[in-house]
Amino acid sequence: MARKGDVVINIESCKGCEVCITACPNQVLALSNEVNSKGYHYVMKVNSACVGCANCAVVCPDAVITVYREKRKQ
Amino acid sequence: MAENNIISPENLVYEKTSVLTDRVLHYCPGCGHGTAHRMLAEVVDELGIQGDTIGVAPVGCSVLAYYYFDVDMQEAAHGRAPAVATGIKRTMPEKYVFTYQGDGDLAAIGTAETLHACNRGENFLIVFINNGIYGMTGGQMAPTTLPGMKSSTSPYGRDVVTMGNPLKMTELVAELPGTCFVTRQSVHTPANARKTKRALKKAMEYQKQNKGTCFVEIVSNCPSGWKMTPAESNKWMEENMFPYYPLGDIKVPS
Numbered sequence: 396m397a398r399k400g401d402v403v404i405n406i407e408s409c410k411g412c413e414v415c416i417t418a419c420p421n422q423v424l425a426l427s428n429e430v431n432s433k434g435y436h437y438v439m440k441v442n443s444a445c446v447g448c449a450n451c452a453v454v455c456p457d458a459v460i461t462v463y464r465e466k467r468k469q
Numbered sequence: 470m471a472e473n474n475i476i477s478p479e480n481l482v483y484e485k486t487s488v489l490t491d492r493v494l495h496y497c498p499g500c501g502h503g504t505a506h507r508m509l510a511e512v513v514d515e516l517g518i519q520g521d522t523i524g525v526a527p528v529g530c531s532v533l534a535y536y537y538f539d540v541d542m543q544e545a546a547h548g549r550a551p552a553v554a555t556g557i558k559r560t561m562p563e564k565y566v567f568t569y570q571g572d573g574d575l576a577a578i579g580t581a582e583t584l585h586a587c588n589r590g591e592n593f594l595i596v597f598i599n600n601g602i603y604g605m606t607g608g609q610m611a612p613t614t615l616p617g618m619k620s621s622t623s624p625y626g627r628d629v630v631t632m633g634n635p636l637k638m639t640e641l642v643a644e645l646p647g648t649c650f651v652t653r654q655s656v657h658t659p660a661n662a663r664k665t666k667r668a669l670k671k672a673m674e675y676q677k678q679n680k681g682t683c684f685v686e687i688v689s690n691c692p693s694g695w696k697m698t699p700a701e702s703n704k705w706m707e708e709n710m711f712p713y714y715p716l717g718d719i720k721v722p723s
Contacts, residue, residue, distance in 0.1 A: 412692075418658065456499060
C-alpha cells in the first residue's frame with residue numbers, strides 16, 4: 396500500500412495559480428472559496444488521498460507547499 | 470489522529486530551500502520564473518556552493534532576482550549580464566557564476582554580449598528563460614515570439630515577412646566552439662522541472678571543470694502576457710512553443 400503523505404500550505408504566499416492542482420495525481424488539492432489577505436483564492440487539501448509524491452511542491456512557482464511522507468514500516 | 474503524526478520533521482520530503490529568501494515573489498500567478506528560481510536555488514543548495522556562487526540579474530521580469538536568491542548577486546545593464554559575468558568570472562575563477570536572463574534581455578538587446586561570451590567560451594552558466602514575449606513591459610513582441618502569435622505590438626499576429634522569424638538562440642550558441650553544454654528544458658510539469666534541475670546541476674559541475682559556457686534554456690509561460698490562465702498557458706505552451714522549441718539536450722560535452 397502506498398505510504399500516506401500530507402501537505403502544509405502557506406496560504407498567505409499562495410497566488411491560486413492552480414498549477415499544483417493539475418500536477419496532483421490524486422486530486423488532493425482544490426481552490427478554497429475564501430481568499431487570503433492579498434485577495435487570492437488559495438489552494439487547500441480536500442481529501443486524505445495524499446501519498447507525499449511532492450509533485451505539487453515541485454511545480455509550485457511560489458514554493459508555498461511543504462510535503463511530508465510517513466516512513467516505510469520496518 | 471494518524472494524519473497529524475505525518476507532519477513531523479523526520480517525515481519531511483520537500484520544503485522550500487534555504488537558498489531562496491522568504492520574500493514573496495513579485496511574479497504573476499503561475500509564472501515559470503518562480504519554479505526556475507527554485508530549481509537553480511536547489512542546485513546551489515545541493516552542491517553546497519551557496520557561499521561561492523555569484524549571480525547576475527538581468528533587466529526584465531526577473532530584474533528583482535537579487536531579492537530572492539540568498540547568494541551574492543550583481544545587477545547588470547539591459548542585456549549586458551554575460552559581459553558582467555565575464556568580468557566576475559575572470560577576476561574570481563574559483564567562484565560559480567551564473568546569469569539569469571529572459572528572452573528580451575538575452576535574445577534582443579543582449580545578443581552581441583551573449584554570442585561573444587559563448588564564443589569566447591567563458592566559464593559560467595547562462596540560464597535563459599524563453600516565454601516568447603516581453604512580459605515586464607506589457608507583452609510586446611520579442612525576437613522569440615512565434616509566427617502568427619499575437620502580442621501588444623503584433624496585434625494581428627507576427628508576420629514573418631515584415632517582422633522576421635523567431636530567433637532560436639539555443640541552436641545558435643550550440644554551433645559555437647566555446648559552449649560545452651547546451652540544452653532546452655521547461656518547468657511546467659513535475660517531470661520537466663526535475664529534468665531542468667538535473668540539467669542545471671550538470672551545468673554547475675561542468676563549470677567546476679572549466680569546460681566552457683553552459684547554456685540552459687527554459688521554455689516558460691507568460692499567463693499575463695499571453696492573456697490566459699496559468700493552466701491554459703501551460704497547455705498552449707505544450708501545443709505551440711514545443712514544436713518550434715523542442716526540448717532536449719542540443720550539445721553535450723564528449
